[in-house]
Amino acid sequence: MEQVLSFEVFAALTAVDTPTVCNAIELVLGRRTAEGFTTQTVLAAHPNLPAIVGYARTGLIRSSQPSEASPKALRARRIAYYRYVAAHPGPAVVVLQDIDPRPGLGSFWGEVNVAIHKGLGARGVLTNGSMRDLGAVDPGFQILAGSLSPSHDGIPPDFLRWRPEQAQEDPVDRLP
Numbered sequence: 001m002e003q004v005l006s007f008e009v010f011a012a013l014t015a016v017d018t019p020t021v022c023n024a025i026e027l028v029l030g031r032r033t034a035e036g037f038t039t040q041t042v043l044a045a046h047p048n049l050p051a052i053v054g055y056a057r058t059g060l061i062r063s064s065q066p067s068e069a070s071p072k073a074l075r076a077r078r079i080a081y082y083r084y085v086a087a088h089p090g091p092a093v094v095v096l097q098d099i100d101p102r103p104g105l106g107s108f109w110g111e112v113n114v115a116i117h118k119g120l121g122a123r124g125v126l127t128n129g130s131m132r133d134l135g136a137v138d139p140g141f142q143i144l145a146g147s148l149s150p151s152h153d154g155i156p157p158d159f160l161r162w163r164p165e166q167a168q169e170d171p172v173d174r175l176p
Contacts, residue, residue: 004089013053038126038144045134045143052124052142054093057085061129062099063106086120094122098129104147107132114141 013021026032059081067074085092094117098104109125110133117125124142130149137143 010053010091014051017051040128040146042126042144042146043131043148045131045137045145046139046141049140049142052093054091054123055089056095057087057092057122058095058097059084060097060099061108063108064100064102082116082120085117085122090121092120092122094125094127096125096127096129098127098146100129103128104130104145104149106130107149107151109137109143109145111136114138114143117141 069077085094096108098108100106107130109127109129109131114133114137118138118141122141124144126144128146130147131137131143131145132149132151134148
């Protein structure tokens with residue numbers, strides 16, 4: 001059974017900065033640690049927003065090469081990914097790793113995907129990939145990204161892996 005954190009715990013974590021959380025983890029562990037946090041440069045779409053706290057919805061993505069999957073398989077994969085993001089407990093924070101040789105080549109996080117993910121219950125995203133459409137993205141949805149990019153790179157992103165055991169399984173054949 002999953003342990004669901006209370007609203008009070010989420011509020012307390014939102015009220016403190018990340019270095020304070022790292023210090024608390026080291027106190028609980030009884031040692032300093034150099035793991036479990038982002039070590040690369042991260043740009044915030046909305047630096048004045050408070051911290052985002054939620055249950056991680058993790059995945060891998062790439063856009064530098066087209067998928068070899070059929071359109072039907074790609075659609076099924078995307079729908080399963082969306083169901084996974086929307087799965088409870090919530091709220092969710094998406095952690096999406098761009099595994100392209102040059103992460104951020106094609107931007108996934110812009111106006112459309114922010115709106116979709118916010119509608120699915122996500123509060124924000126952390127990615128080593130890129131973001132775009134900064135003037136048009138929802139100002140209440142935080143994007144923490146490795147870079148800015150003006151383009152999708154012309155190839156729809158390929159969701160390679162997430163935790164599908166948490167996604168609902170429905171036959172995609174019946175979808176319009």
